[in-house]
Amino acid sequence: MSSTSNTNISPVASITVRDAVIDLMRQFGMTSVFGNPGSTELPMFRNFPEDFRYVLGLQEAVVVGMADGYAQATRNASLVNLHSAAGVGNAMGNIFTAYKNRTPMVITAGQQARSILSLDPFLSSAQATELPKPYVKWSIEPARAEDVPLAMARAYYIAMMPPRGPVLVSIPVDDWDQPAQLLPARIVSTELRAEPLMLDQIAAALDASQRPAFVVGAAVDRDNAWDAVVQLAEKHNARVWAAPMSGRCSFPENHRLFAGFLPAMREKIVGLLDGHDCIFALGAPAFIYHVEGSGPYIPPGATLCQLTDDPATAAWTPIGTSAVGSIRLSVLDLMAVSAPPPRALPAARPERVRAEPSGRISVAYVMQTLAELRDPADIVVEEAPSARPVLQTYLPITRSEGFFTMDSGGLGYGMPAAVGVALGKPGVRVVGIFGDGSSMYSIQSLWTAAQLKLPIVFLILNNRRYAALQDFAPVFGFTDSDVVQGTELPAIDFVALGKGLGCQAVRVTDAALLRDALQQALHSSTPVLVEVEVA
Template identity: 50%
Template sequence: MPAQMTTVRDATLALLRRLGMTRVFGNPGSTELPMFRDFPADFDYVLGLQEATVVAMADGYAQATRTAALVNLHSSAGVGHALGNIFTAFKNQAPLVVTAGQQARSILPFEPFLHAERATEFPRPFVKWACEPARAADVPRAIARAHQIAMTPPFGPTFVSVPVDDWDQPGEAIEPRTITTANPGDPAALDELAQALAGAERPALILGAGAARDGAWDAAIRFAEAHSARVYAAPFACRNAFPEDHRCFAGFLRASRQDIVAQLGRHDLALVVGGPLNLYHTEAPGPHVPEGLALWLVDDNPAVLSWAPCGRGILANSRSALETLAARATPGVRPAPAPRDPVAAPDGDRMIDRLAMHRIAALRPRESVIVEEAPSSRAAMYDLLPMLRADGFYTTASGGLGYALPASVGIALARPGERVIALIGDGSAMYSIQALFTASRLNLPLSVLVIVNHRYEALESFGRHFGLTKVEGTDLSGLDFCALAAGHGMAARRADTPEALDAALAWSFATPTPTLVEIVVD
């Protein structure tokens, strides 16, 4: 091959550079190595020690930057390891371009070692699009298309399988295209909704993660104040979209039919923006919404609108729709909603999760970001650790564990200079404990707070729901998170009294390098 000839690798790296995707999240395998021959100095390879960890780091980075992130995985085994967090990225609507190695084309007929059989089918249905290009020369074009699809609402992961011998084949430059994707919504439908709001006496606004993805924080505040609407967080919302100390904020909807009906019973109209309302965790009979409630839904994901059991749906960008509806309001028509009753701080000095949340709220830096995966302590977090800034909270939309700890690494990479706090249960932490290595290597300002209750408490709670007297496989006693942190190169402290907790939190939040605090609760 002439020295001046452009290779597939050259064309792909040039494309990635033009797309701004010069940070690669990966765990290398043999079939990926030729992609990184003469790796450019302006690219950055972020190493994760397991593929699920890699995908979650990229997911956090993509959400925090609102741009697609590039993930590089090994063929079948590596993609298999990553599938849990590919599923989470799909539910998070995180824009990822996932590339995976494949064995050389010339030996694929012989089922070679470490090849991927039916490579494009393996990650489905949790990728928006998957491709193994028919020709080596088509690899850059496939990656360009994967980027476009990942960044078209609803955002999500895409997948390209690349045979190992493609990278050194002749290629040609690909110019990225610009596609306008934000949907302002049907004007006639929004006009009808505006009229319905004008006639409502007690409107509610319910915000899902899509409102945060669309940057609708200010628009939601304007809407709530203009319409004197109570504002709720949608069930299991994985992002924060409204200041939780605002007088219009009414709290968090729970993921059950009876609770949703009870919580919305005071309202005659509810507008759900950016996420599902009827997201259930356990089955139950009864209506989906209170009798007489007019329900409207705005989302950029047609799938969410299609499976909603009731309500009028409008396909639209959350911010655009809320701005339009806020501008159509007549201020002063309704009295401002009374603020919800404050939650009392925990009494006494028992080391319980409510005390931990209260102290984290008191001591955290004002501009910090919370990345949470402590399911059994979520109620305490809702009550005592309010989210007060836009893009200040992230968690998993899928319910799968092993997301938040590595995602906090990706978010810290995306938000240089800001304190990121990973709030993790002890059971959750062990799903992706390898993320401590990457945080240490990158020297990120990350505080890892592990709530240690020595068991899978969320499962214990579900056991009580199902009437079990004993739940098998939930005992986690014996884990030593300070030792685990030290083994990954991270400083750590243990806190098992309120005094030790305050001292450890102050130390962690003031330390510019990554730290871990093991918070032992009753």
């Protein structure tokens, strides 16, 4: 972040709110605006600067999803522009996901003119600051037009403070042309070390352990702590599990110490961690559950330690010792104070069984084929809940920033996030893996990808149903003969949708043709949709 204003505004010209905000965003490196325009936002974009770009999404949830992927890929807050109450309402599903993803994002929302707000005008937001709560870190409608630049600066700093997240600034339409002053960007520290005494206690517990286990969550990769965590795990010869429902990959999944993925069920977590006497949750809640469980939170006789960048997560963790601070800096501190005894390597993860082609294409065969063909540097963005366990088995992620999905469980994030990641990582191919049901929440993303000619493979696993719900139904008492209402999705033509939105598109129904279709898509310089009919 620069502390020197870099403005194209003439020193003799009158400075407006618009001038000051544009100048400030330029200093923050936020020159991409993700939006879907409405009437109350139009003055923001008059005389739009040449060094900015407007990334158009065809629906507000798509806009926020793109901005989420972009912010995660660039490690900087993204700038989003939404339309008053209706636009913010449309976007709320992905605002919720951005909040759960801990994605830094500054959202500006249009508002009607101050002079008529008391008359409840058309397209006004009656409670603009309350609408996005509780899924923004902060929201404000400045009391005066001249306060808008300062509110935007504060919004940026709050969004970037750990745990990061979205913020919202509601801006009346007549504020943009009011006089204001330029603001210099400030340098604000956002990395806080955990308390040394707490780290000493965690180091002592790890050193005294005979069979330690690490549970790594999304904050490891978000905080650029991948390499440090690998070194710490190797120092302790600890088995490493991925935390339940983690939105990032935080440990190489082909590493000798990698043990697999914990499910979001208490009893199964305890069973998989049984035999470990010290469990260390790094950058992860301890633990996320999807269904009600019972019994202990960890195996009997084990101790739990946690390192998190989120005080709220530390507060609700039911047992153990929690340290709060930067994952990367704190792990480096742990490396310096930890001195474990020599330990034997834990048992290796069982080899997976190779998938073979059959009459109906299996998801396992699709993931295995993709793993054999893709460049390891390709980034995977996933939103295929029923296929995720198979993906985790057959498509190992081996690099930092190599995988993105949603921490929220809300659908509609994946397709636009793939667009945002591709924009944030120019020159890198993105492979998006989506269920047919998930795809329909944000299919408009294909249009933006086509318009921008982004190198994205949109791989749609079409099983003609909401498979995750059908698979989950027995947990709630459904039998094999019961019909799960509203879960069948016949007759969706994704090839037609892809072509209609400007993408190349192909359908694969024969396993013998899968490799060639994926090979061509992975070498295209523009987006390609590959629909695979799977069993």
